[in-house]
Amino acid sequence: MSDKKSWKEHEGTVLHSVEDFDVIDCELCGFKHIIPIPDEDELREIYKHDYHVKDKPLMLEHQLEDREWLDSINDARLATLEKISNGTGSFLDIGSGNGFLLGQAKKRGWTVKGIEPSDKAAQYSCSQGLDVECAVFDQECADRLDQFDVVHLGDVLEHVPYPRAILNLCNQVLRPGGLIAIGVPNEYTPVQKILSEDMSTRPWWVNPPHHINYFDKNSLEGLLSRCGFTTCHSEVSFPMELFLLMGKNYLDDPKLGRECHAMRKQLELNLTKSGNRDFLDKIYGCFAEAGMGRTVLVIAQKNTEQE
Ligand SMILES: [Zn+2]
Structure with a gap:
């Protein structure tokens, strides 16, 4: 997993390889992207x-x-x-x-x-x-x-x-x-x-x-x-992948995905409509701090x- 790869002037550690592409943590760009970069x-x-x-x-x-x-x-x-x-x-x-x-x-x-x-x-x-x-x-x-x-x-x-x-x-x-x-x-x-x-x-x-x-x-x-x-x-925004940790595997189940989405939506609407948008921002600020x-x-x- 720690192999480095390069394409043109882009070089970095390979994080994942999917189909014909590698995701690298590009040292030139300062962010992760696939190589080769499509036309x-x-x-x-x-x-x-x-x-x-x-x-x-x-x-x-x-x-x-x-x-x-x-x-x-x-x-x-x-x-x-x-x-x-x-x-x-x-x-x-x-x-x-x-x-x-x-x-x-x-x-x-x-x-x-x-x-x-x-x-x-x-x-x-x-x-x-x-x-x-x-x-x-x-x-x-x-x-x-x-x-x-x-x-x-x-x-x-x-x-x-x-x-x-x-x-x-x-x-x-x-x-x-x-x-x-x-x-x-x-x-x-x-x-x-x-x-x-x-x-x-x-x-x-x-x-x-x-x-x-x-x-x-x-x-x-x-x-x-x-x-x-x-x-x-x-x-x-809300870290949707928390649902996966809670055992709700929505990845191959669009219907469950919509259900999880509906729950997140409800959380945000409940706090916004009840005048507690500030509290919502505070919670999401904590999520942001945890990456x-x-x-x-x-x-x-x-x-x-x-x-
Ligand atoms: Zn790059």
Whole structure:
């Protein structure tokens, strides 16, 4: 397990090998990713036709079912951004999916725009009256955009071949002092390690080529810092893999997965609706300290003086 491998200039200890890919703890990049890194054109095709349609056929259906919960999460995220930036402004969501966050932001007074590679998801967003363009966020796309006060990327960075290049483009479309908010799965957590190393559970989170990069709070903050951002807030979501430790093996059972998800949702809605959001944040702060949490969100400010 402690073998080192390299591909082009990327080198690091191999953590897992799945199909034709190895996950390495890359010394060059400062975060874990697969090698070989897939080709941009291959990925473009996967996301255009495949992702929401084939791999996630139930995504919109589930999101509509989760509407109240999703709205409460998006509201809390927007409230945090408004607190840091002293109000609303212009908001760009890269990989805006079905547009729920954008819709919520618009309601709160933000001027919103979305970029979404899946044609189905972009179409759905436009049908909801949102300004969403079906495109991949690349240099050409960044060049035709104005500057924004906030750029948001939810569940994007784990899928892109070169995260640093994307963050540099984000830097380009952010006004000086603007905020970037990045949400990614939190991987190689202590609970995942216990389950896979000590309890023979397969490393379910390793999912190439869809998941290219495997971040945690530290490696994401480190990457942001190297790209000209200073972290001002971070938080995690409920550590779903705790259910696996409690004997609820939802990995090969989508129905049980929905049940576990419903329990987490109920916990969050009960605390939010009863006016105890602060207590919820406190509990999740403890999870974060223990390196746990299914996803991690980092909000960082664009440095005003660039090298
Ligand atoms: Zn690397």
